[in-house]
Structure formats: C-alpha cells, structure tokens
Amino acid sequence: MNAALPADSAPALPRQWPAQGVTRVPYWVYSDPNIHALEQQRIFQGASWHYLGLEAEVPEPGCYKTTYIGEQSVLLTRGEDGSLHAMLNRCAHRGNMVCREAFGQAKKLYCVYHAWSYKLNGELSHAAFQHGLRGEGGLPKDFQLAEHGLRTLRVATLCGLVFATFSDKTEALEDWLGDVAAGIRRVLHKPLKVLGYDTQRIHANWKAYHENPRDSYHANILHTFYGTFGLSRQSQESGMVLDRQGRHVYFYTKAGTEKTSADYQETADKLRSHNDALTLEDPGILRWRDEFGDGVSVQILTAYPSFVLHQIANSLATRQLLPKGPGQCDLVWTYFGFADDDEATTRMRLAQANLAGSAGMISVEDAAVCEMMHRAIADGASGESFIEMGGRGLESGGSSKLSERAIRNFWHNYRQDMGL
Numbered sequence: 001m002n003a004a005l006p007a008d009s010a011p012a013l014p015r016q017w018p019a020q021g022v023t024r025v026p027y028w029v030y031s032d033p034n035i036h037a038l039e040q041q042r043i044f045q046g047a048s049w050h051y052l053g054l055e056a057e058v059p060e061p062g063c064y065k066t067t068y069i070g071e072q073s074v075l076l077t078r079g080e081d082g083s084l085h086a087m088l089n090r091c092a093h094r095g096n097m098v099c100r101e102a103f104g105q106a107k108k109l110y111c112v113y114h115a116w117s118y119k120l121n122g123e124l125s126h127a128a129f130q131h132g133l134r135g136e137g138g139l140p141k142d143f144q145l146a147e148h149g150l151r152t153l154r155v156a157t158l159c160g161l162v163f164a165t166f167s168d169k170t171e172a173l174e175d176w177l178g179d180v181a182a183g184i185r186r187v188l189h190k191p192l193k194v195l196g197y198d199t200q201r202i203h204a205n206w207k208a209y210h211e212n213p214r215d216s217y218h219a220n221i222l223h224t225f226y227g228t229f230g231l232s233r234q235s236q237e238s239g240m241v242l243d244r245q246g247r248h249v250y251f252y253t254k255a256g257t258e259k260t261s262a263d264y265q266e267t268a269d270k271l272r273s274h275n276d277a278l279t280l281e282d283p284g285i286l287r288w289r290d291e292f293g294d295g296v297s298v299q300i301l302t303a304y305p306s307f308v309l310h311q312i313a314n315s316l317a318t319r320q321l322l323p324k325g326p327g328q329c330d331l332v333w334t335y336f337g338f339a340d341d342d343e344a345t346t347r348m349r350l351a352q353a354n355l356a357g358s359a360g361m362i363s364v365e366d367a368a369v370c371e372m373m374h375r376a377i378a379d380g381a382s383g384e385s386f387i388e389m390g391g392r393g394l395e396s397g398g399s400s401k402l403s404e405r406a407i408r409n410f411w412h413n414y415r416q417d418m419g420l
C-alpha cells in the first residue's frame with residue numbers, strides 16, 4: 001500500500017528566477033529532479049535540433065548508430081537508397097530497445113522480444129504471428145503494419161554532421177544555426193574520417209558542462225596548457241560570434257599574434273595558467289599546421305543545447321552532451337580527420353588528441369571544475385551564480401572573449417524553452 005506523503009514533507013525549494021534575469025542563475029536549476037524531467041520534454045524533445053553523429057559513422061546502406069537525444073535512445077540509419085533516417089530506438093509493440101550495439105549494419109531492424117521487424121526507414125515490415133496459428137491468436141484483422149512503425153524524427157545534415165529534431169515546425173537546420181554555421185563550414189570543408197572515441201562520465205549537471213565551452217572568459221585563465229604554451233592567450237587576436245537568437249556561439253584565437261599592453265601584463269603575471277617554470281620534454285605536441293589558412297589556432301563552437309565542435313591546433317572533434325539524471329552527464333568525444341589526410345597528418349591529429357578528451361592536457365580541467373562546482377552547489381537550497389562579465393545584457397560584451405555574453409544568452413534561451 002502506498003501511503004501518500006504529507007504535503008509538507010518535501011523540502012520547499014525556491015522556484016522564482018532571481019529578479020536580475022539572465023545575470024543570475026539559481027542553483028536549484030542544476031539539481032532539481034522536476035526541472036530535469038521538464039528539460040527532457042521541453043528542450044530535448046522540444047524545438048531544438050540535436051546532434052546525432054557524423055555521416056561518416058553510417059557510411060553505407062544498412063549502417064546504423066545508436067545514440068541519445070537527452071535521455072531518449074535514438075537510432076540513426078542509412079537506408080538502402082543512401083538516405084539518412086532518425087527514429088526512436090523503441091519498439092512500437094511494447095517499447096523494447098530495437099538495436100543494442102553502438103554501431104551495426106543490417107538489412108532490417110529486428111526487435112528480439114517478439115520479432116517485429118522494421119525497414120531501415122522505421123516502417124514496420126513484419127510482426128511475428130500476425131495472423132495467429134491454426135485459426136487462433138494473432139493480431140486483430142484490422143491491424144495495419146503501416147500504422148505501427150518506429151517514431152521517426154526530422155533529420156538534416158550540414159558538412160557531414162547529422163542533426164535531428166522532434167519538431168515539425170523548427171526552422172531548417174542552417175537557418176537555426178544562423179551565423180554560427182560559418183564556424184562549422186570553416187572546419188568541416190571536406191569529407192571526414194573518424195579516428196576514435198572517448199566517452200567521459202562527468203559527475204555534474206549537463207548545464208554546468210554546457211556553459212563551459214561557451215565560457216570564453218575561463219579559457220585562458222583555467223587552462224595552464226593554453227596560457228603557458230601559447231596556444232591561446234588573451235593577448236592574442238580573438239573574437240566571438242553568436243547567432244541572432246544567441247543560441248549558438250563560437251570563439252577563436254590566433255596564436256602568434258601577441259599584442260601585450262601594460263594592463264594585460266599586470267593581470268597575466270598573476271595568472272596561475274601562465275607558468276614559465278613549466279616546460280615540455282617533447283614539445284612536438286605543440287607543432288601544429290595552419291591547415292585552414294587563417295591563423296586560427298583554437299576555435300570552440302557550441303550549439304544549443306548539447307553539441308560542441310572543436311579545433312584545437314589540428315585536433316578536431318565533436319562532443320555530444322548526454323544528461324544522465326540531474327547529477328551526471330556523459331560527454332561523447334568523436335575525434336576525426338579528413339578522408340584525404342596522409343599518414344603524417346593522421347599521426348599529428350592523434351598526438352594532439354591528447355590535448356582534449358577526458359584526460360586531455362587542456363580539457364581535463366573543464367570536467368574538474370564542473371564536478372567541483374557541482375559539489376559546492378548540489379543541495380540547490382540557496383545561492384545563485386553571477387554572470388556580469390562583459391555587462392548585463394544579451395548584446396553587452398560584443399565580440400570580446402572577456403565576456404560571459406554567450407552564457408547569458410544560453411540562459412535566456414533556456415528560460416524561454418522551459419517557461420521559467
């Protein structure tokens with residue numbers, strides 16, 4: 001027997017967003033299970049486009065990949081005619097997961113529970129014992145295979161990236177990305193080749209990580225490897241680009257363009273991340289090639305709500321952020337190069353992959369601060385963050401990297417989607 005909990009037994013959490021708007025984020029938003037459930041509905045199954053993977057991961061007819069949008073298991077398939085399809089990885093019969101492997105190749109999608117099988121586009125092609133046996137059992141006479149396919153999603157691609165959305169109304173993918181699509185086109189300018197994967201469990205709410213690559217303010221301050229070895233410093237030419245809605249952002253830095261000034265030097269001398277005492281036994285990892293011909297050594301691009309594309313020297317990777325309950329998330333790193341890379345270029349990319357990923361010399365610190373932050377704010381009972389670097393508005397901060405403009409814009413879009 002279930003005894004109803006007395007109404008006052010649950011701790012009362014404040015649900016009022018602070019009056020200062022997007023310059024404050026109440027800490028309950030990172031830990032409240034009701035907020036987490038609402039996010040699945042309003043953000044992950046709402047109007048956004050979500051990154052599923054690379055076209056290069058499903059290169060041939062019949063190839064499929066299992067992944068997630070939020071916490072919902074989804075399938076990306078390539079049909080016999082070469083077209084891409086996305087669908088829930090959930091059998092239309094009784095909800096069993098249809099494909100279990102991370103990747104595979106098949107002529108049909110077969111549910112092991114009662115042998116319903118689906119075409120690669122999600123249409124149901126067969127239901128075991130549909131007509132019963134010896135006049136008994138079976139599905140009703142009016143059962144139509146065509147009415148029981150897998151739930152399909154809208155799919156779109158850009159430069160080899162595959163996205164899907166639950167919404168029929170959302171604008172086309174390139175319109176949704178707006179000016180930030182230029183940062184994707186700049187890097188993904190020819191066919192890709194997957195080099196490997198790395199999945200990292202981060203013990204923090206997904207939004208704490210989502211804020212991080214939008215946070216151009218921290219990059220040259222937290223990361224010793226950037227500042228000390230000069231891949232990215234505040235004294236270098238840099239900038240930030242947002243789309244019109246402020247959903248997406250990329251920022252970039254050009255190594256070798258140092259312009260020092262008295263006010264820069266005064267701060268830089270005090271930064272932990274500028275440490276002249278550190279040297280590398282093998283500086284080979286820092287030898288990078290300006291393959292895009294524009295001098296940009298680092299470009300970090302973040303699409304709302306869960307996609308990152310990075311170019312750090314010649315290390316290229318996508319990052320897919322997958323919530324796993326309110327207190328943890330998975331970050332799936334897919335390292336890639338180009339199909340026409342020679343052996344030496346591939347070796348250089350693989351060596352530089354050590355800058356990123358769960359143990360990367362740069363990015364190891366990102367997950368660490370997310371987890372430290374999570375421990376410090378986890379009870380969600382009080383407190384709020386302060387996001388006024390570069391000003392208080394959605395435009396303020398302009399294109400300066402010394403700004404939290406992209407974070408304010410994230411929370412603006414988040415609040416709109418969530419109705420908070």
Ligand code: FES
Pocket residue numbers: 091092093094095096111112113114115116
């Ligand atoms: S749950 Fe898939 S066939 Fe029954």
Ligand SMILES: [Fe+2]
Pocket residue numbers: 212213218219222223363366
């Ligand atoms: Fe970082």
